[in-house]
Amino acid sequence: MTVLVPTMGALHKGHQGLIKRARALDKDVIVSIFVNPLQFENKEDLEKYPRSPERDIEIATIAGANEVWFPEYEDLFPEGFKTLGAGALGNLYEGASRPGHFDGVVTVIDRLFAIAKPDQAIFGEKDFQQLTIIKAMNSKVEIIAVPTVREFDGLAMSSRNARLSESGRDIALVIHRALAAAKLAPTIEIAHEILNTTLSTEPGFDKDYAAIIDEKDFSLADKKTENRRAIIAGWVEGVRLIDNMPMVGR
Ligand code: AMP
Numbered sequence: 001m002t003v004l005v006p007t008m009g010a011l012h013k014g015h016q017g018l019i020k021r022a023r024a025l026d027k028d029v030i031v032s033i034f035v036n037p038l039q040f041e042n043k044e045d046l047e048k049y050p051r052s053p054e055r056d057i058e059i060a061t062i063a064g065a066n067e068v069w070f071p072e073y074e075d076l077f078p079e080g081f082k083t084l085g086a087g088a089l090g091n092l093y094e095g096a097s098r099p100g101h102f103d104g105v106v107t108v109i110d111r112l113f114a115i116a117k118p119d120q121a122i123f124g125e126k127d128f129q130q131l132t133i134i135k136a137m138n139s140k141v142e143i144i145a146v147p148t149v150r151e152f153d154g155l156a157m158s159s160r161n162a163r164l165s166e167s168g169r170d171i172a173l174v175i176h177r178a179l180a181a182a183k184l185a186p187t188i189e190i191a192h193e194i195l196n197t198t199l200s201t202e203p204g205f206d207k208d209y210a211a212i213i214d215e216k217d218f219s220l221a222d223k224k225t226e227n228r229r230a231i232i233a234g235w236v237e238g239v240r241l242i243d244n245m246p247m248v249g250r
Helices: 013-023 043-048 054-063 101-116 125-135 159-163 165-182 187-199
Strands: 002-007 028-033 068-069 120-124 140-144 207-212 230-236 241-245
Touching: 002 013, 002 101, 013 054, 013 140, 028 054, 028 101, 043 120, 054 068, 054 125, 101 125, 120 125, 125 140, 125 230, 125 241, 159 241, 165 187, 165 230, 165 241, 187 207, 187 230
Parallel strands: 002 028, 002 120, 028 068, 120 140
Antiparallel strands: 207 230, 230 241
């Protein structure tokens, strides 16, 4: 029995959390490391994506991986391979800003599953839209979600944080501030307002979107929505950052 933890490497404590969750299942743990060009619509972002394979092997092994798998492009995408479609949710939010991104994600996940044949696979809530789309793939692989691992000050761990300067990192904290403040709001309308006004206090944060959505289909949430979540994306120093948080219903 095998559990797969798909990653793009530059491993951090967020990935370690996923690997530890996999370890707890008492199965063979495979960590895949592949920077998937199909899911990068921006060439510069792909080129600048941090890579640290030796350190990754160490981190994954310490966290409990039995195997660290570095697939080759040709193994995953043999000549004539077909790109899969991510469906309607693939065109919203992250998908609207990054056309083709989620098609690239579902295509690589489908191939990783086909080759590694895991029984289960672990994904982070950090990429909540991705998690929702992968669950909707309805593959035979059971998808297990792990909550977002954060730095001591709330910043969501991300391989991209390594590209921020010290002051950029300070600016990025506004994302968590906005999410945490919105969570305390007495109504969904006020939560929405707080989300946006908090983000606008930080001129260094270039907002892409901030919304409170229904976890089911990412339609805008209202007070009747059972499971709502605030989602934010934007750029700091040209680095794209995303985060999200469940909102309590009021
Ligand atoms: P990535 O290497 O960024 O493609 O991420 C690989 C997996 O790790 C995905 O399932 C992510 O959602 C998850 N992940 C990344 N950062 C975090 C985090 N801070 N907390 C929890 N999971 C994370």
